[in-house]
Amino acid sequence: MAPHLSRRQLLGLGGGAAAALALSGCGAGSSGSGGASSTDLSWFMWSASTAEVDAWKKVATIAGEASGSTITFQTAAWNDYWTKLTSQAASGQTADLVSVQSLRAPQFAQLFTDLGPELADMGVSESDFDSGILDGLKVDGKLVALPYDFGPLVVFYNKTAFEQAGLPLPAIGWTQDDFVAAAKALTTGSSYGFFAGAVPDSIIPFAMSQHGVQAVTSDGELDIDNDEWRDTLNWYRGLVVTEKVAAPLAAAGSQAAATNQFLAGNAAMNIDGPWSLINAKATAGFEVGIAPMPVAGSGSKTVSAGSGFGVSAKAADQGLATKACAGLVSVEAETYLGESGRAFPARTAQQSAWYEGNDLQDAQEVMDAMIAAAEGYRTTAKWTQVNNEWNKYAVPCFNGDTDVDEFIQQVQAQA
Amino acid sequence: MALTGAVRVTDAVEPPPPARGTRRGDGRAASAFLLPGAIGFVAFTAFPILASLVMSFFDWPVLGDPEFIGFGNFVELFTTDPVFTTALLNTAVFVLLYVPVNIVVSMGLAVWISPRIVGRRYYRVLFFVPAVTPMVGNAVVFGLLYTPRGLIDSVFQTLFGVSAPNFLGSSTWALPAVVLMSVWQGFGYNLLVFSAALDAVPPSLTEAAAIDGAGPVRQFFSVVLPLMSPSLFFATVLTLISSFQVFVQPYILTGGGPGNSTTTLVMYLYQSGFQNFRLGFASAIAWVLFVIIMVLTAVQFLGQKKWVHYDQ
Numbered sequence: 001m002a003p004h005l006s007r008r009q010l011l012g013l014g015g016g017a018a019a020a021l022a023l024s025g026c027g028a029g030s031s032g033s034g035g036a037s038s039t040d041l042s043w044f045m046w047s048a049s050t051a052e053v054d055a056w057k058k059v060a061t062i063a064g065e066a067s068g069s070t071i072t073f074q075t076a077a078w079n080d081y082w083t084k085l086t087s088q089a090a091s092g093q094t095a096d097l098v099s100v101q102s103l104r105a106p107q108f109a110q111l112f113t114d115l116g117p118e119l120a121d122m123g124v125s126e127s128d129f130d131s132g133i134l135d136g137l138k139v140d141g142k143l144v145a146l147p148y149d150f151g152p153l154v155v156f157y158n159k160t161a162f163e164q165a166g167l168p169l170p171a172i173g174w175t176q177d178d179f180v181a182a183a184k185a186l187t188t189g190s191s192y193g194f195f196a197g198a199v200p201d202s203i204i205p206f207a208m209s210q211h212g213v214q215a216v217t218s219d220g221e222l223d224i225d226n227d228e229w230r231d232t233l234n235w236y237r238g239l240v241v242t243e244k245v246a247a248p249l250a251a252a253g254s255q256a257a258a259t260n261q262f263l264a265g266n267a268a269m270n271i272d273g274p275w276s277l278i279n280a281k282a283t284a285g286f287e288v289g290i291a292p293m294p295v296a297g298s299g300s301k302t303v304s305a306g307s308g309f310g311v312s313a314k315a316a317d318q319g320l321a322t323k324a325c326a327g328l329v330s331v332e333a334e335t336y337l338g339e340s341g342r343a344f345p346a347r348t349a350q351q352s353a354w355y356e357g358n359d360l361q362d363a364q365e366v367m368d369a370m371i372a373a374a375e376g377y378r379t380t381a382k383w384t385q386v387n388n389e390w391n392k393y394a395v396p397c398f399n400g401d402t403d404v405d406e407f408i409q410q411v412q413a414q415a
Numbered sequence: 416m417a418l419t420g421a422v423r424v425t426d427a428v429e430p431p432p433p434a435r436g437t438r439r440g441d442g443r444a445a446s447a448f449l450l451p452g453a454i455g456f457v458a459f460t461a462f463p464i465l466a467s468l469v470m471s472f473f474d475w476p477v478l479g480d481p482e483f484i485g486f487g488n489f490v491e492l493f494t495t496d497p498v499f500t501t502a503l504l505n506t507a508v509f510v511l512l513y514v515p516v517n518i519v520v521s522m523g524l525a526v527w528i529s530p531r532i533v534g535r536r537y538y539r540v541l542f543f544v545p546a547v548t549p550m551v552g553n554a555v556v557f558g559l560l561y562t563p564r565g566l567i568d569s570v571f572q573t574l575f576g577v578s579a580p581n582f583l584g585s586s587t588w589a590l591p592a593v594v595l596m597s598v599w600q601g602f603g604y605n606l607l608v609f610s611a612a613l614d615a616v617p618p619s620l621t622e623a624a625a626i627d628g629a630g631p632v633r634q635f636f637s638v639v640l641p642l643m644s645p646s647l648f649f650a651t652v653l654t655l656i657s658s659f660q661v662f663v664q665p666y667i668l669t670g671g672g673p674g675n676s677t678t679t680l681v682m683y684l685y686q687s688g689f690q691n692f693r694l695g696f697a698s699a700i701a702w703v704l705f706v707i708i709m710v711l712t713a714v715q716f717l718g719q720k721k722w723v724h725y726d727q
Contacts, residue, residue, distance in 0.1 A: 086477045086692060090694070108478075248581050249581075249584050250581065251583035251669045388690055391670060392670060392672035393672070393673070395584050395673035396586050396672075396673040396674055401673070402674070
């Protein structure tokens with residue numbers, strides 16, 4: 001028996017060693033961002049379709065040519081992207097160029113190199129970009145990424161439904177009373193006037209218009225435990241509970257649920273951003289229009305959010321990576337993204353490409369007004385938690401099962 | 416102690432090993448054949464299990480450095496964390512509702528299709544279809560059924576003139592709705608197990624019982640069920656373990672809400688680890704869950720001596 005056992009043990013040990021070698025081999029392969037050639041860079045970005053992937057690859061080519069590098073494009077679906085980025089960060093193996101949404105910038109800030117001091121070397125001027133989204137990508141003064149797109153949250157409305165109901169189309173200067181009246185008129189047997197989403201994005205623009213407050217103060221603190229928010233939340237909850245112009249919430253839904261309900265014609269109005277506009281116009285079985293936030297106590301105000309590309313602090317060749325990063329948001333890249341309708345360009349001069357390339361001139365007046373009336377959407381480092389709790393506790397609250405104070409208490413606990 | 420039960424199961428099912436000693440060279444060949452599996456086991460099972468045990472004693476953020484905190488995570492779970500208690504309770508309620516209903520439904524349907532009824536084979540396939548369709552798809556469809564103005568609501572409106580409850584949006588209804596969807600999804604597997612076990616019951620025994628004057632009910636409970644007890648035991652153990660690990664249904668249907676009314680242990684584990692990025696804390700939850708499942712399985716193995724019969 002003894003020789004058998006020792007042989008087995010030997011084989012076992014050999015197997016273990018082989019496994020260890022294989023594993024360490026894998027590790028070395030993916031961590032070596034320098035790789036064979038010193039001009040190789042990797043870029044991690046979310047995407048939703050092959051058409052989108054092709055567009056990003058085109059941007060990668062533009063940036064590669066501009067910086068003299070070869071950029072490998074890596075991607076994941078939106079939700080998976082953040083999980084994957086997190087696990088990559090945990091193992092210290094992020095791509096050289098990393099994409100980030102402004103709402104998540106505080107959460108991932110420490111992954112990134114501060115681009116602020118590099119701007120002159122990159123040949124980029126801050127004044128070329130919309131200042132709101134540029135601020136949104138700064139965390140405690142550190143510029144984590146250069147923005148490629150952004151947009152103010154606005155009211156999407158079902159133009160066909162408005163016309164059929166004989167209602168005046170919402171225009172600049174329309175008020176909250178007009179909004180509620182329209183929502184009432186549009187609530188019929190099979191559809192509602194508004195989709196009262198259980199996400200912060202759907203409510204913050206109303207809080208801004210009614211009281212000029214966001215969920216996060218300018219000092220970066222989560223603060224919804226105040227009379228302004230209590231008032232806005234009660235009003236918003238009333239749309240479902242008392243006015244009954246919005247559907248009871250079915251489950252802790254996402255922004256996607258709101259978009260789907262709107263596109264299906266079940267809700268005639270919805271809060272959304274311009275990034276959804278082209279898809280909405282293409283998929284909806286009715287005419288889609290956008291309107292500014294209805295005027296309330298503080299005017300017609302909103303928040304804007306967007307995304308950008310930054311350089312990983314772990315990137316081996318920081319100089320090359322910052323050059324490539326500048327390439328990803330270059331005039332050529334932004335014009336391409338704008339024209340093809342992939343993004344509303346964060347470069348102000350290239351925004352016309354979006355309107356002209358996609359036949360959206362009619363949206364320009366509302367967009368300009370809301371961009372001017374928008375503040376950067378402020379978040380905290382724990383925004384994902386805030387968002388989750390918001391989602392979960394807004395459902396019973398807006399359905400009338402619990403009161404606003406309970407909701408505030410649960411969400412505020414994430415401060 | 417738990418192992419003695421397991422050994423008995425294999426003893427009964429498999430023929431005794433050949434008396435002859437292992438031939439020279441078999442060990443080597445066996446090792447070679449085992450090696451791919453062993454590598455996979457070490458790399459993807461043993462190592463992560465050990466790693467998660469180590470991590471559970473750390474405050475392990477995704478970004479930044481881990482810090483050793485001893486039993487800190489476990490202490491937080493059982494003393495200060497309000498969600499964990501809710502998640503534990505929700506999981507317990509889910510298990511207590513799901514396991515009996517699943518067993519009763521699958522057993523009932525297996526008995527129903529066990530006689531040579533017409534189209535029996537097709538029923539079997541039909542009942543097994545939910546088990547082989549992806550759970551995510553099922554959950555999405557159930558989400559549409561449950562939603563206000565969805566199919567169930569419309570049927571209610573037509574039949575009774577009142578709205579159905581907002582199943583997934585109500586703290587009272589959400590968990591039962593998740594259980595119902597899970598039962599629909601999960602009973603097919605146990606149905607097959609029970610169906611096979613029923614077929615293995617020798618007709619001579621039921622006939623003998625019938626001659627002795629036992630009615631169908633008495634036959635079932637006194638003859639058929641004891642003969643099926645090994646299958647029943649197997650199904651109960653596996654169903655219990657899998658129901659403690661329930662995740663996809665609440666994840667897709669409710670996201671753990673409304674409030675925390677459908678947050679189960681694995682759901683909370685996922686949220687802690689991959690949304691709140693507290694990897695050490697999530698590992699601690701995983702180990703608590705592991706211990707719960709292990710203890711309950713051990714208890715079942717001990718208890719089986721009293722009611723599971725391996726001899727015919």
